[in-house]
Amino acid sequence: MTMDSISATNGHSNGDTNGHSNGSNGFNGTTKRPVRIAGSSGGFTDRQRAIQDLARCDVDCITGDWMSECTMSWHGAAKSEILAKGDTGDRPGLYDPSFMANVTPALPLLAEKGIKLAVNAGASDTEMLAKAVQAAVKDAGLNLKVAWVQGDEVLDVVNRLLKQGEKFENICFGGELKDWGFDPVAAQCYLGGAGIAEALRQGADIVICGRVADAAPTIGASMWWHGWNRDDAKDLDGIAGSLIAGHLIECSSYVCGGYYSGFKDLFNGCENIGFPIAEIFADGTCAITKEPGTGGEISVGTVASQLLYEIQGPQYYGSDVVAVLEGINMVQEGKDRVLVTGVKGKPPPTTTKVGLTAHGGYQAEFHFYLVGLDLEQKAEWTEKQVRASMGKNVDRFSCLKFTLNGSSPEDPKNQDVATVDFRVFAQTKDRSLVIKDSMEVPGFNRWCLENFLQSCPGATIENDIRQSAGKPFYEYWAALLKQDEINHKVQFLWDGQSVDVPPSKIMELYTTRQWSYETKDPLPLSSFGPTTRGPLGWRVLGRSGDKASDANIGFFVREADEWDWLRSFMTVEKFIQLLGPEYNGKLVERFEIPGIKAVHFLAHDHLDRSYNATSTYDGLGKNLCEYLRAKYIDIPNSFLRRGRI
Structure with a gap:
C-alpha cells in the first residue's frame, strides 16, 4: 500500500512515500511526516500471518500485544513453580509460545525495509525471548539489533512494600491485599512506552517487552519518531494521541470489524479481516487505515467500537500520559480511513497498575x-x-x-x-x-x-x-504501584549495555475513582414520538470488555437525534434495569463521548474476580454488550424507519 492511494485532509500531509532506512528520525526534508504503525496481534490466539504480511505494507513500525491478565497469571504462576524447584535454565521459555513462528518468517523483510518491531510477547521470560529472537536473526544472516525491556516483574517490590505498611487496595472491588486470603506468587506492573522509545533511539530494530501496557509499543514508537518528551507539557497532547492510537490498534482486527455489532454488513471477506495501520501525526492526531486487500472495514463505527473497548472512564491512564476521552471526534475521510482528533493529554500518574497472581x-x-x-x-x-x-x-x-x-x-x-x-x-x-x-x-x-x-x-x-x-x-488482584519503585531498564543484546528509564518528572497524583455523571439537559423521551417495543440493538451499537473483575460497556448511535435519545434514555438506573438479575449491587459509573455519540458505563466487579477465577461464562466481558442489545425497550418509530442494524 502506498500513501499516494490514501487521501489526507484537515491539514495533515502524508509526506514522502519512499522506502525507509534504519534509524530514520521521521523527517523528510523540512516536513515531519506521520509515523505509520501497524498492529499485528491482539493476543496469543491471533493469526500467525500478521507480522510477515504487514511487513509487506508501507509501514515504519509493527507492534503487537501477546499478553493479557489471564496469560500474566499463567506464566507468572509457572515461573514461581520453576523457581521453587530450582531453575537450572534448561527449560522451555515462559514467553508467548506462538511468537517465534510469527516473527521468524518476517525477519528478512524487516531488515530489507528498515521496519522496527516492538512487542510485549515476553511474558515472564522477556530476556529469554529476546535471546531467541537474536538467535533467529543470526541464523538468517541478518544485521538486526535486539533490545529488551525489564522492570515489569515486581513481586520483590510488592513484598517489601507490604512489610512497610503499603495497603495495595484493590482498584475494582476495594479491600486491602493483606485481607485477600491468598499469597501472591507473581506480580507484574504495567510499564509505559518510554523504555521502547529509548531502545529505538539507541538503534534497536526489535524491542521485546514483558508486561508493558497494550498501547505502549505504539506510544514508544511515536515518542521516538516525533521526538516527544513526556517531561515536557507541550508534548502531552501528542503522547496522549499516540496512547489512543495504540489503544485502537492494540487488538489488531477489532478496529477493522472484529466484534463489531454492525457485523452483518461485513460478511463479504469476513474470513480474512485485515490488520490495522495507524498514521500518527506530530500533533497527536491519528488516521486509522488497514491492510489492503482484506475483509472488514475502517469506519467511524468500527473505530468507535474499539475505542469503547476496555476503557474505564473519561480518563485513559498510561504510565507516560493520561488521555482525556470526552472530546474525541472521528471523521470518515475516505474508504477505510478514519481521522481521530480531539484527544487531550494530562501529566502521567504517579502510579501504574500492578496485577498480582x-x-x-x-x-x-x-x-x-x-x-x-x-x-x-x-x-x-x-x-x-x-x-x-x-x-x-x-x-x-x-x-x-x-x-x-x-x-x-x-x-x-x-x-x-x-x-x-x-x-x-x-x-x-x-x-x-x-x-x-x-x-x-x-x-x-x-x-x-x-x-x-x-x-x-x-x-x-x-x-x-x-x-x-x-x-x-x-x-488475580489489581492494585496500584508507585512508578518510582520500578526498576525500569532497557537491555541491549548487541553490546551488553543497559539504560535506566526513570519515571516522568511531571507526574501527578490522581484519585482512584473518575468522575461519573448523568447527561446534561436530558430530553423527555415522549418528545421522540410513538415507539415500538423491540431489542435495543435494532438501532444501538456497542462494545464491552473487561478490566480485571470490572466490566465496561459503551453504547453508541449513528444519528444526531438518536444521540439525544440515547443520552437521555440510557441512565445508570436504566442500565441497571437492563442488567436485571445480572446486576451485583455494586457501583456503576457513567460518562459520555459526544463526538462519537456514545454513553459509557463501568460495572464494578461484574465479572466475579476476573478471567482465571470467574464462575461465569463471560469471564472477559465480551458478551455483556450483546446481552444488553438483545433486551427489549421502547424504540422511537422514526428511528426504526431507517432500518435495523
Whole structure:
C-alpha cells in the first residue's frame, strides 16, 4: 500500500512515500511526516500471518500485544513453580509460545525495509525471548539489533512494600491485599512506552517487552519518531494521541470489524479481516487505515467500537500520559480511513497498575443436558440430587453454583435447539474434593455422576467429562504501584549495555475513582414520538470488555437525534434495569463521548474476580454488550424507519 492511494485532509500531509532506512528520525526534508504503525496481534490466539504480511505494507513500525491478565497469571504462576524447584535454565521459555513462528518468517523483510518491531510477547521470560529472537536473526544472516525491556516483574517490590505498611487496595472491588486470603506468587506492573522509545533511539530494530501496557509499543514508537518528551507539557497532547492510537490498534482486527455489532454488513471477506495501520501525526492526531486487500472495514463505527473497548472512564491512564476521552471526534475521510482528533493529554500518574497472581485452589464443572418441557423443574430435581450426594461437603466448597443456561423454544425445529446446559460449577481450596485418582473415591465428579440413573426425564451428560476432574485456578488482584519503585531498564543484546528509564518528572497524583455523571439537559423521551417495543440493538451499537473483575460497556448511535435519545434514555438506573438479575449491587459509573455519540458505563466487579477465577461464562466481558442489545425497550418509530442494524 502506498500513501499516494490514501487521501489526507484537515491539514495533515502524508509526506514522502519512499522506502525507509534504519534509524530514520521521521523527517523528510523540512516536513515531519506521520509515523505509520501497524498492529499485528491482539493476543496469543491471533493469526500467525500478521507480522510477515504487514511487513509487506508501507509501514515504519509493527507492534503487537501477546499478553493479557489471564496469560500474566499463567506464566507468572509457572515461573514461581520453576523457581521453587530450582531453575537450572534448561527449560522451555515462559514467553508467548506462538511468537517465534510469527516473527521468524518476517525477519528478512524487516531488515530489507528498515521496519522496527516492538512487542510485549515476553511474558515472564522477556530476556529469554529476546535471546531467541537474536538467535533467529543470526541464523538468517541478518544485521538486526535486539533490545529488551525489564522492570515489569515486581513481586520483590510488592513484598517489601507490604512489610512497610503499603495497603495495595484493590482498584475494582476495594479491600486491602493483606485481607485477600491468598499469597501472591507473581506480580507484574504495567510499564509505559518510554523504555521502547529509548531502545529505538539507541538503534534497536526489535524491542521485546514483558508486561508493558497494550498501547505502549505504539506510544514508544511515536515518542521516538516525533521526538516527544513526556517531561515536557507541550508534548502531552501528542503522547496522549499516540496512547489512543495504540489503544485502537492494540487488538489488531477489532478496529477493522472484529466484534463489531454492525457485523452483518461485513460478511463479504469476513474470513480474512485485515490488520490495522495507524498514521500518527506530530500533533497527536491519528488516521486509522488497514491492510489492503482484506475483509472488514475502517469506519467511524468500527473505530468507535474499539475505542469503547476496555476503557474505564473519561480518563485513559498510561504510565507516560493520561488521555482525556470526552472530546474525541472521528471523521470518515475516505474508504477505510478514519481521522481521530480531539484527544487531550494530562501529566502521567504517579502510579501504574500492578496485577498480582495467587493460587486460588481447584475448580471443576459438570454439565447435564436437559431437553424440552419443564426445564426449571428438571434443573431443580437435578440440583436436589447432587446436593444430597454431597451432603455436608457442600460447605467445603468456596463456590458452588447450579445454573440453567438456555431455553427451549415453542415447537422446536429440532432436538438440538430444545437442549439446554445445566452447569454445576465448584471451587475449593481442598484439592481432594475435585481431583481424584480413582472414580471409586467420592468427590465432585462422582457426586454428579452417581445420580445419572435417577435423573429427570430426558437428562443426559456431556460425552467429555474432563472438566469435572478438576484443575488448579488462579486468583488475580489489581492494585496500584508507585512508578518510582520500578526498576525500569532497557537491555541491549548487541553490546551488553543497559539504560535506566526513570519515571516522568511531571507526574501527578490522581484519585482512584473518575468522575461519573448523568447527561446534561436530558430530553423527555415522549418528545421522540410513538415507539415500538423491540431489542435495543435494532438501532444501538456497542462494545464491552473487561478490566480485571470490572466490566465496561459503551453504547453508541449513528444519528444526531438518536444521540439525544440515547443520552437521555440510557441512565445508570436504566442500565441497571437492563442488567436485571445480572446486576451485583455494586457501583456503576457513567460518562459520555459526544463526538462519537456514545454513553459509557463501568460495572464494578461484574465479572466475579476476573478471567482465571470467574464462575461465569463471560469471564472477559465480551458478551455483556450483546446481552444488553438483545433486551427489549421502547424504540422511537422514526428511528426504526431507517432500518435495523
